[in-house]
Amino acid sequence: MRMALLIALLASSSLAQAKMIHVGPGGNAQEKLQTALIEAQPGDTVHIAAGRYALADGLSLDVDGVTVKGDGPDKTILDFTAQKVAGEGLLITSDNVVVRDLGIENAAGNGVKSKGSDGIALVNLRVEWTGGPKSTNGAYGLYPVSSKNVLIDRSVVKGASDAGIYVGQSQNIIVRNSRAEMNVAGIEIENSYDADVVGNTATNNAGGILVFDLPDLPQQGGRNVKLTNNQVIANNHVNFAAPGNIVAGVPSGTGIMVMANAKVMVENNHVMGNNGSAVMIVAYTQAFTDKAYNPLPRSVSVAGNHFMDNGKAPAFAGGKEIAAAVGGTIPPVLWDGITRYAVPGGGGEKLAEGGINIDAPGISLNLGLQGTPATQARPAPMQQNLVVSTRPAIVLPAALEARAK
Amino acid sequence: MRRIWAALLLLGAAPAPVVQSQLLLTTDAPRLADYGLFDAAGHPAPGVQPYTLNTPLFSDGAEKFRFAWLPPGTKAQYRALGALAFPVGTVLVKRFAFPADLRQPAKDVRPIETRLLIHRPAGWMALSYVEQDGGAVLKRAGVKVPVEFIDKAGRAQAIDYAVPNQNQCKTCHQDGEAITPIGPTAGNLNGSLHGTGPNQLMTWARSGRLAGLPADGWPRLARWDNAAEPLNARARAYLAVNCAHCHSRGGFASNSGLYLVPEEVTPAHLGVLKRPVAAGRGSGGNEFSILPGQPNKSILLHRMTSSEPGIMMPQFGRALAHDEGNALIRKWIAAMPDPADSAPAAAAAP
Numbered sequence: 001m002r003m004a005l006l007i008a009l010l011a012s013s014s015l016a017q018a019k020m021i022h023v024g025p026g027g028n029a030q031e032k033l034q035t036a037l038i039e040a041q042p043g044d045t046v047h048i049a050a051g052r053y054a055l056a057d058g059l060s061l062d063v064d065g066v067t068v069k070g071d072g073p074d075k076t077i078l079d080f081t082a083q084k085v086a087g088e089g090l091l092i093t094s095d096n097v098v099v100r101d102l103g104i105e106n107a108a109g110n111g112v113k114s115k116g117s118d119g120i121a122l123v124n125l126r127v128e129w130t131g132g133p134k135s136t137n138g139a140y141g142l143y144p145v146s147s148k149n150v151l152i153d154r155s156v157v158k159g160a161s162d163a164g165i166y167v168g169q170s171q172n173i174i175v176r177n178s179r180a181e182m183n184v185a186g187i188e189i190e191n192s193y194d195a196d197v198v199g200n201t202a203t204n205n206a207g208g209i210l211v212f213d214l215p216d217l218p219q220q221g222g223r224n225v226k227l228t229n230n231q232v233i234a235n236n237h238v239n240f241a242a243p244g245n246i247v248a249g250v251p252s253g254t255g256i257m258v259m260a261n262a263k264v265m266v267e268n269n270h271v272m273g274n275n276g277s278a279v280m281i282v283a284y285t286q287a288f289t290d291k292a293y294n295p296l297p298r299s300v301s302v303a304g305n306h307f308m309d310n311g312k313a314p315a316f317a318g319g320k321e322i323a324a325a326v327g328g329t330i331p332p333v334l335w336d337g338i339t340r341y342a343v344p345g346g347g348g349e350k351l352a353e354g355g356i357n358i359d360a361p362g363i364s365l366n367l368g369l370q371g372t373p374a375t376q377a378r379p380a381p382m383q384q385n386l387v388v389s390t391r392p393a394i395v396l397p398a399a400l401e402a403r404a405k
Numbered sequence: 406m407r408r409i410w411a412a413l414l415l416l417g418a419a420p421a422p423v424v425q426s427q428l429l430l431t432t433d434a435p436r437l438a439d440y441g442l443f444d445a446a447g448h449p450a451p452g453v454q455p456y457t458l459n460t461p462l463f464s465d466g467a468e469k470f471r472f473a474w475l476p477p478g479t480k481a482q483y484r485a486l487g488a489l490a491f492p493v494g495t496v497l498v499k500r501f502a503f504p505a506d507l508r509q510p511a512k513d514v515r516p517i518e519t520r521l522l523i524h525r526p527a528g529w530m531a532l533s534y535v536e537q538d539g540g541a542v543l544k545r546a547g548v549k550v551p552v553e554f555i556d557k558a559g560r561a562q563a564i565d566y567a568v569p570n571q572n573q574c575k576t577c578h579q580d581g582e583a584i585t586p587i588g589p590t591a592g593n594l595n596g597s598l599h600g601t602g603p604n605q606l607m608t609w610a611r612s613g614r615l616a617g618l619p620a621d622g623w624p625r626l627a628r629w630d631n632a633a634e635p636l637n638a639r640a641r642a643y644l645a646v647n648c649a650h651c652h653s654r655g656g657f658a659s660n661s662g663l664y665l666v667p668e669e670v671t672p673a674h675l676g677v678l679k680r681p682v683a684a685g686r687g688s689g690g691n692e693f694s695i696l697p698g699q700p701n702k703s704i705l706l707h708r709m710t711s712s713e714p715g716i717m718m719p720q721f722g723r724a725l726a727h728d729e730g731n732a733l734i735r736k737w738i739a740a741m742p743d744p745a746d747s748a749p750a751a752a753a754a755p
Contacts, residue, residue: 034546038571057547058714060572085567087720093572093657109685109715115657138715139685146660162685169660214682216662216673218654244688244704245681286680289673 025051058086299354
């Protein structure tokens with residue numbers, strides 16, 4: 001409590017000296033904006049007035065405690081259509097940063113990326129590739145990675161050739177009240193700990209919401225991710241990702257997909273009109289050499305969701321046959337039934353710690369060992385249980401939440 | 406006799422500059438000349454020592470001239486890995502210039518920018534000074550400089566040479582939260598100045614600028630362009646210098662899991678049969694960073710040969726592809742043994 005008071009005092013004292021740096025359209029937008037982002041001091045706000053800013057290079061911010069604010073996602077537009085340099089539109093590498101009320105169009109790579117930020121809020125942003133979904137669009141719209149205390153709120157991403165909203169290798173995360181549309185993946189939480197994905201709409205992507213964990217990375221063992229009160233609707237877009245990428249393997253028609261990870265809760269979502277499967281729960285599909293990696297989904301619960309009109313036209317390999325075997329429609333939950341894996345380098349076999357608990361109809365392919373091909377599937381209905389969740393909501397630092405209001 | 410006087414008078418009128426050590430420590434000077442590192446003709450001040458690297462970073466073919474200045478009486482501390490530990494007060498200088506014709510590097514040389522890495526008490530600071538009429542001035546936000554030259558293959562090139570902004574300097578020079586030098590590692594200094602004469606590590610130790618140099622066992626980064634050296638050593642040196650500043654565990658690309666530092670031994674972290682994580686369209690439709698024996702199916706080479714933002718690697722620092730460097734990496738991947746043979750080695754690696 002004393003600490004909280006101290007932080008509040010520090011925050012207010014820095015606010016007292018905080019200044020507003022105004023940047024308007026016209027002239028050399030690149031130099032004006034980048035100079036403002038370099039010269040800002042902690043506590044300052046860089047205000048980018050309404051207008052269209054044509055940028056040939058990425059922008060970056062490396063000062064802690066700065067707010068970058070536009071006049072609205074359709075009014076202040078950072079236009080990267082002619083971008084020649086850099087891997088993202090806006091790159092944040094500092095802590096306690098809020099970026100809000102901006103539109104970011106046609107970034108060559110990612111839209112907005114934060115790397116290694118402790119405290120990053122992306123609020124009321126629009127990231128869009130205006131030529132519609134194309135494999136030549138940038139990869140991610142909003143892309144916090146290796147970050148901590150991450151908030152994505154009231155934002156929209158359209159047309160990303162990988163994931164619209166992608167949070168990777170991060171911790172303590174809320175993605176809420178946002179919309180992802182016409183991306184390959186709508187929202188993806190990857191190799192991350194302690195995340196709430198709440199109140200979002202993912203529609204007309206190839207896959208709506210993904211929770212993945214991949215090997216050979218500095219942070220892995222993704223866990224404690226809760227998807228709740230999301231609208232996951234008609235994610236039947238053709239998958240337009242460049243082959244080779246992990247999302248290129250996400251079947252069109254997927255509502256929610258959990259791959260590897262521990263303790264994932266899928267609760268009280270509206271999942272409708274996804275042609276493949278409403279909720280797909282699978283092990284990592286590829287061979288791997290990382291001894292520390294666990295490819296299994298474990299302690300996954302699916303409870304209280306509203307499922308409607310899913311699984312009518314599965315496009316994934318073997319989908320039609322499976323559907324035919326169970327009465328023509330894939331039930332809401334499809335699990336590969338993989339419960340054990342061989343540790344690379346002759347480390348023996350390991351079993352999943354914690355099972356898959358569902359309160360809706362589901363089917364298991366009963367593949368058993370990780371790496372078993374789907375051609376050996378022995379589909380069978382899964383048992384339904386009463387699933388009770390007591391997991392508290394993720395809480396972000398109050399000061400960050402206050403600046404994101 | 407008169408001539409000698411005249412010369413002496415001239416010397417008196419334009420004395421050798423004196424390095425402004427206090428200013429370097431405290432102030433981002435608006436003009437390069439303020440620091441007294443060079444005279445008006447570009448000659449280094451006393452104590453500003455040139456050095457060369459076995460394998461340099463490719464910068465669109467720019468000629469680069471490197472200097473180090475250490476406060477009098479101080480020494481760098483030898484380290485086998487990473488940059489030497491330079492004392493506070495050190496300034497590392499890199500001057501970029503384009504000859505009109507890269508095949509005649511000493512002729513018609515146009516200076517573009519001078520980058521300083523200054524070791525201040527709070528850490529290293531990166532500043533770039535861009536040549537203008539009347540001398541080089543500080544540009545924090547970066548700038549594009551149109552440059553025309555004839556490349557090594559005799560082709561006319563016209564590029565927008567990109568002077569990095571302050572944040573981009575840090576992106577490459579970061580190690581964890583800190584900024585750090587990249588070039589002057591023991592391994593990359595382990596060779597002669599300009600390829601002739603005594604070893605630079607020895608010279609530095611003898612002149613009292615380097616402490617702790619062991620009697621032997623110095624690491625050595627190969628010269629990427631020396632065909633007499635082993636292919637693997639040349640390729641690893643090239644990747645170490647051109648990629649590993651980001652692709653390391655403390656670098657900007659730490660989240661990629663692709664680590665190209667010279668000491669890396671795990672095949673998956675070197676890219677061998679490693680699937681992309683966040684490459685997006687940078688994968689070019691390929692499944693692996695490196696598919697042994699198949700350079701055309703390796704994402705690593707695909708991104709090195711591209712000059713399109715969102716695909717190209719490095720993400721900045723070049724506008725052109727480096728044909729000679731890419732040819733080396735192509736040869737290296739083509740010569741890699743079949744994955745089936747390398748799998749047991751992967752398992753055995755520490």
